[in-house]
Amino acid sequence: MNHRDALKPLLADIRACRLCEAHLQDGPRPVVQAAASSRLLIVSQAPGRKVHATGIPFNDVSGDRLRAWLSVDRDTFYDAQRIAIVPMGFCFPGSSRNGDLPPRPECAPTWHPRLLPLLTQVQLTLAIGQYAQAGVLGARCGGNLTETVAAWRMHLAQGVLPLPHPSPRNQAWLKRNPWFEEALLPVLRHEVARVLGID
Template identity: 45%
Template structure:
């Protein structure tokens, strides 16, 4: 697995499309219990090289009910974005993840993560890729139980999504506590 991660971290397939150049962000061990399949690293993460070390990551850890040490223990959480590099800035938020990464690398990485108990799909890109485009993200998040035990769709924890959270209060009042309970049971195994 370390050889595969090293190969991915050296990837330059779409370097001409990346405003800050390639810096693939991926973390995993063959013992990872939960796989976080997200959009793509933001600029702050690109600069630090540490996945989810930004405001979005802070909120994600709150939703998961874990502290930094638990989150960054890659036997607990594997980090597998749809796009491994920062794609650049859009009008609001970042550009979509590069389309090359997931088809090129996900299946191979997932072969090493056979012990994972749950794949958390963060945002529309991950949910659409793994669950199809038949429902919008809001429906998928509210109907998360139909995707268990394999997947749990979440909105992106970006501060840009604060209005979504305001329109969907049941997410933080009922779904987040259920998610925290699930995460706690998996990590405690």
């Protein structure tokens, strides 16, 4: 069975997953986007409440900012043949007083080892937020998100760009770290355009 043939039933299994059902305030609704031909992989945190309601990844203000960072339109962003979106937790984990809960710990260990090896055409991985960075970079992470993102040149040499989460909650971080928009964003846009074949 080739990767294309293996991917379709696996995505169906992921979307039917009920592994964490007892722990999910709003019930399970796994959200994932991928194709065997995907060239850009976005590893994110977990769906928020609006994404849970629509079943569309990054279908919220965070997604608007992320698409602006990448300089891609919605049609390109939601083209699974070009872009895979694989969160650390496929379902909305619920909310607390401090915002959304962390991704469920069962999710990535269950599904990522089966899914990610099938994405053989990926040329660039974006690790968005600290949970994704821990999952993608492991021991190569810095002491905190800022240190990890600040070392982006080193990580890019390995095909990974670590990014902060594009949530409006991170506006203060962006103001404290102007180098992100000045130095990293132009490289991010160039790399995304190169990988996706955008003129």
